[in-house]
Amino acid sequence: xxxVTQLDSQVPVFEEAPVELRCNYSSSVSVYLFWYVQxxxxxxxxxxxxxxxxxxxxxxxxxxxxxxxxxxSFHLRKPSVHISDTAEYFCAVxxxxxxxxxxTFGKGTLLTVNP
Amino acid sequence: xxxxxxxxxxxxxxxxxEVTLRCKPISGHNSLFWYRQTMMRGLELLIYFNNNVPIDxxxxxxxxxxxKMPNASFSTLKIQPSEPRxxxxxxxxxxxxxxxxxxxxxxxxxxxx
Numbered sequence: 054x055x056x057v058t059q060l061d062s063q064v065p066v067f068e069e070a071p072v073e074l075r076c077n078y079s080s081s082v083s084v085y086l087f088w089y090v091q092x093x094x095x096x097x098x099x100x101x102x103x104x105x106x107x108x109x110x111x112x113x114x115x116x117x118x119x120x121x122x123x124x125x126s127f128h129l130r131k132p133s134v135h136i137s138d139t140a141e142y143f144c145a146v147x148x149x150x151x152x153x154x155x156x157t158f159g160k161g162t163l164l165t166v167n168p
Numbered sequence: 169x170x171x172x173x174x175x176x177x178x179x180x181x182x183x184x185x186e187v188t189l190r191c192k193p194i195s196g197h198n199s200l201f202w203y204r205q206t207m208m209r210g211l212e213l214l215i216y217f218n219n220n221v222p223i224d225x226x227x228x229x230x231x232x233x234x235x236k237m238p239n240a241s242f243s244t245l246k247i248q249p250s251e252p253r254x255x256x257x258x259x260x261x262x263x264x265x266x267x268x269x270x271x272x273x274x275x276x277x278x279x280x281x
Contacts, residue, residue, distance in 0.1 A: 097272045154223065154265075161211075
């Protein structure tokens, strides 16, 4: 079984500031890792994912996350945020292969970008 | 593809009434999931299906909840009788495999008064 801990429930920042949303996971097997974003009154959208290979993965809108196996972390970063990045962000983990169909989600981090 | 389609978007019902939520997954996706989201409990997995077969329903809160997937393109989540504590946003998601991540629908906001 897997579990996910998102260390901050809320992160307020000013526009154009950098941000890091923290995510730690636990698993007894190798994992896939994901970040989802949920804008108000919408469903969750996949932001980026780590499957294998390079430990640094990027999204099309400037977010990046780094898989750190030794620290069991997958923190999400953006060097300069926009008002439009205001949303809730969810980290998720899945075991690799076989019958591992389940994603386990963290409780979410609400990112609020202020002008 | 139109994505995962859920209906209705909003449902307001009186306590004791039956509520049916509907989901059409993405064509070709063989796994379907029902989640509930509340402020207090966050995202909770209720049940998931693989190839139309329920695999894990351990998240279904009680016997008032039931879910079916009669074919690859349709699933329902039924609450009977509904109670105010069932008020939440219910999401359906589908995938071909977890390496893809899930595609979520827009959700059904249920209010039981």
